[in-house]
Structures are given as C-alpha cells and as structure tokens.
Amino acid sequence: MSFKLKGLALATMWLSASMGAAAQANIVKDADGNTGYSSAEACDAAVIAGTAKFYRPTTRMAPKRRAGEATVSGMTLKELGAEYERGACDKGAPHAFGRGGVSKALQGSWIPFSPSMAVNAYKSKDGKVVRVSMRDCDNNFSGMFPRGIPAPAPKAAAPVVAPVAVAPAPVVAALAPVAPAPVVTPAPVALKPAAVLAFPYVFGTLGAQRDLVGNAPIDGIAQHDDHDSKLALQLGAGYQFNKLWGAEAFAQTSRRHLFENGFESDARTLGLRATLGHDLSETTRVFGKLGVARIDHPQDTAGSAQTRPTLGVGMLYNLGNNLALRGDFDHFPKKSSSAGKDWKALNYLGIGLQYSFMP
Template sequence: MKLNKLSAVMVLGGLVMVQAHAGMVKDANGNVGYDTAAECDAAVQAGQATFYTPVTKMPPLKQRGEKTVKGGRLSDISADYKLGACDLGVGRAKGRNGVSADLRGKYIPFSPDMAVNVYADASGKTVRVSMAQCDNRFSGAMPRPVPVPVAAPAPMAAPVAAAPAPAPAPVAAPVAAPAPAPVMAAPASRMTPYLFGTIGTQRDLVGNPAVGGIAQHDDHSNKFAMQGGVGYQFGKLLGAELFAQGGQELKFENGTSTKTRALGLRGTAGYDLSDAVRVFGKLGVARVTHSGDFPSQSETRPTVGLGLTYAINDNLAIRGDFDHYVKKSSSNWKALNYVGVGLQYSFMP
C-alpha cells in the first residue's frame, strides 16, 4: 500500500513538472522564456525561474532627450520590481539588441538584483532602463514587473458560546465540482509579411547560331536592373516570395538589343547568424521574357539564389540578392544572372 502511494505521488509530481514547463523555451545560452506572462509570473513567484543572464558587453548609449545615465539594480527603480520582471522579448532597434531570436515573443524572467542602466532626462526623472552589461533593451521604456501575490486575510476567531448547544445531526458535505483544467495560451505567431526592393545589374547571355558551319562565340550584356516583390516568413526557417525583375535595354556585340524581364515565385530557407544578420537560400521558377530586335520569346526557367539581410531595427533591414536563372537547352538564350542591394520592410506584429 505504501509503495502504491509513493508511486502515485511521483507520477503526480512528474505531471506537474511537465505542465509547469510545457510553455517554456530555452536558447543556446541557457536563457529561458515562457509563452505567457502568467506562466513566467508563476515561475518567479514559486522560486523556480531561471533569470536572464546577458552574454554580450556594450557601453551605455543615450537616446534623444536622455541627459544622464547611472547604474543600479532593477529593484531600485520602484517597489513594483520587488520580485523582478517578466518582460516580452524583442529584437534589435535604435542601435541596440534585445534578446536572441528563440526568445522573441516569449516572456523572460529578470532578477530583482539584475544590474541595469538607468537613463534620466534633464529634470532627473527616470525615463528608461536597459540591461547594464550589454545595454540590451526591454520591450518598452521599463520592463513589465512581476506582481506580488496578495496574502489571504487571516480567518476570524469564532465567538465563545455561553453554553454548548446540542450537536446537530451530521449533514453530508456537497461534493465540489472539479476545477477546469487550465488552458494554455497558444505560442506567439512568427508569421511575418514583408516588402522588398533592390537595385543592381542583370547579365544576359545569348548563343549566336553558327555561320557557314562555323560556331560563333556567345554574346553577353550587363545593364542596370531592379527587382522587387512581396514575401511571407512562415517561421524561423521557411518563407515564400513573389517577385518581378526588369531593367535597361541590353545591347550585344552583333548590334542587336533586347529587354529582359522576369516574373517568378520562389521558396526561401534561412538561418540567423546573429540578432541582426540572416542568410537564406532561394529556389523557384520564373517566367523570363525577351523582346526587342529578337523575336519575342517567353520561357519558364528554374531559378536559384542566395540572399542576406542586416536588421536596422525590428521592421527595416538592408538586403542583398544574387539570382541565377538556369538556361534551357531548347533556346539560344543562356543563363541570366542578377545582383542587387536594397531594403526590406517587415510588418512585425
């Protein structure tokens, strides 16, 4: 009997631990985040939270309207931070990082003893705080504090009766309905639409037919071109883009000219090298059209490429592209290449 009770307790404890950590993620540096603020608050209040530890070092950087900066602890800001903070993880903005990509959109526990930079205006009023070691930013000017649980009032003492009354007949206590199981909030969505545009050059190559049985060299031309489109990032890894490309008229050594345009759809797969830098590969199909001195011709070609973005803030990034449109054996037109640099604007939630 005792063994069965012990087993039941161990199973119940395991279920509680699984439930408590169901909404928690951990990044490569061991820092953790929770899907909801309530989960993060509960972990801190229960003394089970792993508080955030910065891994980089950056000096303080004052923003517009900030006159002074000094060091302190999170709990020194106000009594609201007695237990610390559970703040929403954000990315890079205004020249300073937030948290790693794995923790963005998650609620992260911060210790009340965490060292912070305290920024003040000309009147000495505190207007913003950041993490002291790295100057990384919080989701707002101040992090979200962990609420201090309110203690239940002590029960009132029952009055002393003058004489004991006869004990009433026992009444069966009503059976309380089981409390509904807690509903876990869905994880924050990472789906992000965006627009992009780049300027650069495209290089087109045409194969000249043989003259009198003698093979001619391939002819190429490089001219200014642009590429733009819309995209959708489905998560940290995969995305899709609809794009168009065109540019100046291409002129070849044999005196002919053409305008080259492309309209395509491609998938992307990428990896974050840091909070700001992301690289990605591209694979898709495009309808490539040539018109001008040559007979107008359109072909559906496979296209592959590479891209890179450097985040300026949460919404805007510098973007670079290389795209290769694979030649088709049934055409005199050979490979088409594009290289460009521009901007990408993401509609972050």
C-alpha cells in the first residue's frame, strides 16, 4: 500500500513539473524583463493565480491628442471600470499614430498590466473617455482600450430538492435544479478609430539666399556667371490634409545682392507648393516640395519678374505637441528666356520654427 502511495506522489510531482515547464515555454521576455504569454487565457490564468509579472514602461513621452480628443488626464487602469478590477491582458501593440507600443520581442504576445497602472485618459468634449494609453510613455494599447481580464466563472450551485411529505397517499415533489444566473462581464465599448489628423500651420525660417546672374559678352568675349549670397527670410502658412499630403503658401526676401559687375538687386519670391512627407520616427519627419513661384528683381528696370517652377526638401523635428524645429532647402531653376538681366538659378537654405494648430 505504501509503495502505491509513493508511486502516486511521484507521478503527481512529475505531472506538476511538466505543466510548469510547459507554462514557462509559453512565456516570452524582452530585454527589460517584461513578459508576454502565447494566449489571452494563459495571461488571464497567470494574473488570477498571482504569478504574472506586470508590464513596466521604460521610456518617457508627453501625451499627444488625436482628432476628436479635447482633454487628457491621468488615472489608474482599475478606475476605468469593473472589467479592469484585476487589470488587463492585452495583445502587444506596434508603433502607430506617432507613438510606440511594446518592444518588438513582445509584439503579438499577451501582456499583463496591473490594475494600479497609471494611464492617460483622453476625453471628448463631453468628458467621455474615448481612449487610454500608458501614462509614462504614452505608448498605445492594441485598441482604444486594453482588454480587461474576465471574472472567473462561478461554481454551479447544488440542486435544491424539496423534502418528501409523509401522508396516507405519499407524493414526492422533486424540484428541478436551479441553474445559476450567467455572469456578464462588461467589455469596453468598441469605438471607431480616430481619423488621421488634418490641421493648419504657420512657419518661419531664417537663412541664406544665393542668386545667380549671367553677364553679357564684352567686346565679343563671354563673361563668367556672377553670384552673390545674402541673409534671407522665409514666412509661410500651410495645411496638412492627411499623413502624407499638404500644401503651403510662402514668401521669401533677402538683403540686396551686390554682383561683381556692379549691379545690385534683391530677390523677392512669392509661391505655392504641394508637400509629400514621411515620418522617420515619433519626432522626425522629412518632406519634399513641388510648386510654382513668382520671382521679382525690383532693381532690374528692364523688368525681370518671372514665374518659375520650384522644388525642394524639408525636415521637421518635434519639440512638443504643436511646436517643431524646421529646416528648408528650395531651388528655383532659371527660366529659358527672360527680359532684362539674364537671371539664373536661385537657391534658399534656412532653419526656423513651425507651429501646428492641432486639436
């Protein structure tokens, strides 16, 4: 008998060790020690059993509102509702909407989040919470809200049987078992994803303008082209239609250029252009520019105002939700024919600030 008990105990220990090893095999870890599970059920079970290690953000980033979000405030996960009483087990999200998710090692795995975790609660104009993100880093969850951990199903109640009444003609009344009422766990309301941002902006840059003029032949001898660079200013306004496309109106002016042949003139530019951009990271964006511009050299009395094509590149580096450092390079090719002086290519290079009127 004792031999059988010992065998049963050894089998139980082996089975427990095997189950523990299998559970460990389903756990993924990143370089910061955060863990993820292969399924939502495995993550839920670890949290309920008290063995889960809750996710801890390692980066820092200020809150960033999206379209339709009026305010943002801090709160804890469990303050969102009863479905977060035990926290959340959410699928690891990648980078999106200019903010990160979780590390690449955990993306797609189910990650446990503590009910006391601080979150950013983004609210609409009527004060309703429409989205949450991780408080310290503003990183995204898999949706507008993380997946809450369902409450464990209650144990079924034992059937209730009525006592047997003793009478001359005994009748036994057997009542059917009373089934427990199902427990409905509330889930976050599915919300329509926020629209891609569209917003106006203004910008100003300070830099240098390089103008080039062709000298006419002297006594039949061709002269070299003459150029001069001067301090210049650019001001403009634009509108970002979506994540890729935008449009700008701009003006550039410089100090008066002095050329080697003794001629002096400043260059005044007024133009319209389209922009096409791409986000390199959460803070850095590059874009190309293509449009037309009217360039005037007012000191050229023969008249030299020209409409020319313009192309260029630019870069933005976000300093906050609305303010960004901006750099510009613009090239205005020469026109095939012109009145007055033979004006060649005009170039502008500058750096300054851009302010976006984002909601």
